[in-house]
Amino acid sequence: MTRTKQSNQSMRLFRKHLPLLLLFSTTSLFLGSWSAKAQDTQDSIPQVVVDTTEMETIVIRTLPEKAGVKRAGARISNQLDPLKRTKALQEKPKRFNMPSFWKKKNRVAFNLNEVAFVNWNAGGDNSVAVLTAARFERNYAFRYISWENALDFRFGLNMREGQGIRKTDDALRFTSTFGYRTDTISKWYTSGKLNFNTQLANGYKYPNTETPISRLMAPGYLFLGVGTSYIDAAKKINLYISPLTQKPPLY
Numbered sequence: 001m002t003r004t005k006q007s008n009q010s011m012r013l014f015r016k017h018l019p020l021l022l023l024f025s026t027t028s029l030f031l032g033s034w035s036a037k038a039q040d041t042q043d044s045i046p047q048v049v050v051d052t053t054e055m056e057t058i059v060i061r062t063l064p065e066k067a068g069v070k071r072a073g074a075r076i077s078n079q080l081d082p083l084k085r086t087k088a089l090q091e092k093p094k095r096f097n098m099p100s101f102w103k104k105k106n107r108v109a110f111n112l113n114e115v116a117f118v119n120w121n122a123g124g125d126n127s128v129a130v131l132t133a134a135r136f137e138r139n140y141a142f143r144y145i146s147w148e149n150a151l152d153f154r155f156g157l158n159m160r161e162g163q164g165i166r167k168t169d170d171a172l173r174f175t176s177t178f179g180y181r182t183d184t185i186s187k188w189y190t191s192g193k194l195n196f197n198t199q200l201a202n203g204y205k206y207p208n209t210e211t212p213i214s215r216l217m218a219p220g221y222l223f224l225g226v227g228t229s230y231i232d233a234a235k236k237i238n239l240y241i242s243p244l245t246q247k248p249p250l251y
Helices: 002-044 081-085
Strands: 102-115 127-142 145-160 164-180 188-198 212-214 220-232 237-246
Touching: 127 164, 164 220, 188 237
Parallel strands: none
Antiparallel strands: 102 127, 127 145, 145 164, 164 188, 188 220, 220 237
């Protein structure tokens, strides 16, 4: 009876601690397989051997080579031979011309007019008229400066039947306008203008041709003015405004 009770108690204890036994056995198996794999991995890693041998350093110095002069050149047996094979330059070299900011303009005109009456009952005189005109311009324009110069010349003669030769036109005019602006965008200039007028040949009060009433520099007119100018070269506009002017006659 006593043995039966003891066996029953043993069975109860075994059943009670059975899950713990199973857990312990499973953990032991897992740890055993993991340690075997870790050992295999450690065995597969190559081991690095460090060489701790000490060696002495020996420095060897050499003297540099001495600098010397080496002569080398081409030896030409016949120095005139390359010149004979060289072809002459066919085109002349182009000469470089400095850009000029001056613009030149020259105009000359010559007019000839003849009037002849043959069997003309309405009346009239035969005549020949000659008129010569010339204009020379020299204009400078660069950045802030504008300088325009013009020389005009006109001279005309008329020869009528029964009256001889008479002067019909005589003028010599020189004009110069100098302008300065503060920037290159503005078209307004602070300007000064000079104008000179006179004639070349003597003038008479026809039919009297003995006593001249005018001649060269008698009279002569000089015009001086200071003002402003509006110059637009693209639209060909040149406007001059001068509140201060002087025109003294020259005798």
